[in-house]
Amino acid sequence: MSDGQNSPLLTPDRSEDELSPPGKVVLVAMDGSEHSFNAFHWYMERIYQPNHSIIILHCPELKSVMKVPLRSTDSHCVKTMLKEHDQEVTTLVDRIKDTLKVVKVNARLIKQSGNPGHTIVKVANENKATLIVTGTRGLNGVRRTLIGSVSDYVLHHAHCPVLVCRNDTAT
Secondary structure (H helix, E strand, O other), X not given: OOOOOOOOOOEOOXXXXXXXXXXXXXXXXXXXXXXXXXXXXXXXXXXXXXXOEEEEEEOOOOHHHHOOOXXXXXXXXXXXXXXXXXXXXXXXXHHHHHHHHHHOOOEEEXXXXXXXXXXXXXXXXXXXXXXXXEEXXXXXXXXXXXXXXXXXXXXXXXXOOEEEEEHHHOO
16 A cells, blocks of 8 residues: 555644644754755755755764874964864854855754754754754765664664665665
């Protein structure tokens, strides 16, 4: 009887409005990668409803600064890397804002440093998110085990449903 698609059951007792209740808070985690932008667009095209309150979360990581040897006394080098990092974050935030203008959606943008997985779960909890949307790099099992996966962490620690969009299904 199934047409192979998973869709919610609509009955006379269960309207479409009940499936997207008012006050639904959707947190979209965006790290600046194409994977995260694809996940955002997938959500907008297939799930978004006007009654959704959208939070865009960006967790900037200081990767390049973390690679500087602890004994380094070249404060100019560290300042330069921090300035470059700030510029990258500003460019990304501008790109996110431009994307929101194109899709004509208002969203609250939160920029919070920290471990991405922990931060996504924490911000989702604080804002009573009813859905988390994230992309994935599609790491294989060995690489995911060795270096970890943000989407895997969020999936196992979030209090609400998590939509993980693989890049090949995001189009």
